[in-house]
Amino acid sequence: MTSQPSVLQAVFDHIDAHADEAVKTLRTLLRQPSVSAQNIGLETCARTLQDLMRAAGVEDAQPLPTDGGPEVILGTEAGASPDVKTLLCYGHYDVQPPEPLELWHSDPWGAEVRDGVIYARGATDNKSGCLAFVEAAKAYRAVAGATPVRLKYLFEGEEEIGSPHLEDFVWKHRDRLQCDASIGLDGGVNRTSLRPEVHLGIKAILYIELRCKTLSQDTWSGRAQMLRSAPWRLIECLTSIADPATGVIKVNDWYDGLVLPDEWDEEFLRDELQHFDRQEFMRQMGAENLSTDDDFELLKRAHYGASANICGLTSGYAGEGSKTIVPAQATVKMDFRCPPGLEPAEQFRKLQAHLEQHGFDDIELLLINARKNPYKVSSREDIAQATFRAAQRVFGTAPVVHGVSIQGLIMLAIPHPAVLSGFGAAENNLHGPNENMPIARYIQGIKYAAAIYHEYALATTPGYST
Known part of the structure; x- marks a missing residue:
């Protein structure tokens, strides 16, 4: 033929x-x-x-x-x-x-x-x-x-x-x-x-939701100094999971088994680096800064790195004007990108253990999806x-x-x-x-x-x- x-x-x-x-x-x-x-x-x-x-x-x-x-x-x-x-x-x-x-x-x-x-x-x-x-x-x-x-x-x-x-x-x-x-x-x-x-x-995806409820209902913010705030408590939990400045995930053993890029992968990265326009990328994204000043490391993170991303965070009042309350509850949705070697179901178990070990048993962890393989x-x-x-x-x-x-x-x-x-x-x-x-x-x-x-x-x- x-x-x-x-x-x-x-x-x-x-x-x-x-x-x-x-x-x-x-x-x-x-x-x-x-x-x-x-x-x-x-x-x-x-x-x-x-x-x-x-x-x-x-x-x-x-x-x-x-x-x-x-x-x-x-x-x-x-x-x-x-x-x-x-x-x-x-x-x-x-x-x-x-x-x-x-x-x-x-x-x-x-x-x-x-x-x-x-x-x-x-x-x-x-x-x-x-x-x-x-x-x-x-x-x-x-x-x-x-x-x-x-x-x-x-x-x-x-x-x-x-x-x-x-x-x-x-x-x-x-x-x-x-x-x-x-x-x-x-x-x-x-x-x-x-x-x-x-x-x-x-990269596989682990998608979760965290829920925190500290009060039976929203209440007057004049008592904020007496009460535990759900959004602040959730923020405390989030910063224990990942470093907001570097993006490094702080959960114990999170990176165990991660497959690192080989010599072929690094060659592909060097080829892409020759054509990467940092300023144009920032213009398209409307970004003032990126996660690192090293373009090779930036591309390596994008293609081979794990991430912990906040997709949405909900709490309290966000309408026009002001409303002086202590929110009773706060919710966050997150996705974790899991490169080869990091199976989402196992990463979820590590996250569960992290919350228990760090005293966040008051925060509910829900598994939305753990896309495999x-x-x-x-x-x-x-x-x-x-x-x-x-x-x-x-x-x-x-x-x-x-x-x-x-x-x-x-x-x-x-x-x-x-x-x-x-x-x-x-x-x-x-x-x-x-x-x-x-x-x-x-x-x-x-x-x-x-x-x-x-x-x-x-x-x-x-x-x-x-």
Whole structure:
């Protein structure tokens, strides 16, 4: 089986010729709310995605139930011949809540186009990524009759809340989902170099809530000197967990087992450092300072370091004017990013022990989610090399490679190398107001998916050549 250079170019040409159709399909999906955190619109969105996939030629696209969660959409592409490898295409159709709504310049579910940019929740994360896989396969079928590798689609509806039902689903359907490698397209390009990013691993997430209640009800602040304040007590607890100045987690044995970057990882970091623009990054983030003045250490922390982050803190009165009270209770939500070697369930037990040992038994600790299996894949894997080459081919530049988001759970049931990349704009406002996807970037993303199929076939199929 052979493939001439003109075949992939013909696929690219087909994608360009049908760009308006692809954009229309994406806007249809974006107009359907699908907020997993609030259980809004998930069933309808799953059926919308199924219909769009079938209309694109994925005849067996099918929503399958999970045990208590939203449906997972599965589908397949047979590939050009029986001896080709199988690539699992992972994505998620659920999105973050759009709030605060007042900061959006248009309806977050309107998929409005302004100056060639689509604005909608899910435009980058991750509805465009799901459909890029499907549109690339559609183009391949139109040009060559079939995709050069066998494809299996898995699009879930709970990624934004930690995929609590995905592991069980994959175990139940592992025979159907067997693959040689997997790829996800979820996110944007590097914020300062504008080069595509390729992630060869994932940090797992531990998400918790701390609750402190010191009084039966809010009371007059004239008695503050007599009472224990819930917010101050919670702040005391938080500063025992992590150093706010350095970010170092102070829980005993927290870093035990952490997998440190190897020589390949450090080489990737040095390459990224050459293109890192500190001032531009700070401008984009609206930041006055960063966690260290050492740019190499900064990138190392970002890609390989553990973190303790406060997502939200609630207590007392925060309305207009003044209200002189001692708040009765305080609550904080936190996420801990756990690199390879730090399993979230074990880190949660360490946190429990920390609270007990430091006398914080008056503070309630709740486990919201412990997303399993932080992982790391070798840069020498076929799927990694194929993604590097596809990025170079489509974007005209080598990607930024990070040695270390949900394929880790799939790998528990189906061991395989997994890679994550993306194609959104640098300032895509992922998870924020006015999330967006430039149309030109979306078309480029479809070509990226097609090039990954092509390059993976080159790496794995005897007789397939340029």
